[in-house]
Amino acid sequence: MTDLAIVAADPTTLRARVGTKFAYSTTGVREALLSFAVSSAHEVLEEEILVHTGGTQVEPIELVGSHGTRLHLLEEVGDGWLEVTYSALVDLTRPTGEQVGPEVTHDRWVFTRPSRYAESDRLAPMAAQLFPAQAGVALVHAVTEWVNTHMAYISGASRGTDGAVDSILQAKGVCRDFAHVVVALLRALGTPARLVSVYAPGLQPMDFHAVAEVWVEDAWHIVDGTRLAPREAMVRIATGRDAADTAFLTTRGGRTAFDRQVVTAELERGDLPRERPRALVRLA
16 A cells, blocks of 8 residues: 555646756866756657857767766867757656566666765664654655755755765755755665756756655656655656766866856646645656
């Protein structure tokens, strides 16, 4: 028995227009790896990618990451400006049926281990004390509820080096901090969990968003400790152990400095769903 309702969304009802525009000044940067494109798990109907370095339009090299993640590599960025403009129209299809195969079994082990920002080994005693009797869906709900009530969402409240332990001690953070705490606590109790970066229609303030994805009821389901946006309308970008695997910009060599960034995500077809915290929601 489960105390959560399974969501059976009609894949023809929701269509989202998502995108981003950002710019960084660069000094001596050798390479840049970008993660902004909609995952190949979705049906992308339209897409435009424009990248400029030093005032010149360049063609990034698209790399295939894990779990449908699409990465874009820029070589010899050098000095000047790195500017990205991205737009995509996406049908929000939902997976059906159970997930099987050796890669799924492997994932369930990989995403039970501690990682850079999800220190589940350090949190194991605390997790066992907080959630001594729950398991399965009930445990997922209990952890998500605890994170939502324990932590305050405050923009700029955390550092890029903060992990789940820091976030719990500070009791505040942004979406990635909420997701790291959910992931770490669930892993500490033997439940596979990972981090997903998404475009999230309805999110306020609008930005790239991070949620947790948990293996329960024989499939991966997304949970969001912030409850700031409806999960049924989210669009997958990247999937990984934690923020170290899903950063939208990673550089090698030199320095970068933030200039501007805008993220957009809105539905072009269908009404924005109402978030139901006790629902199980699967992402494409």
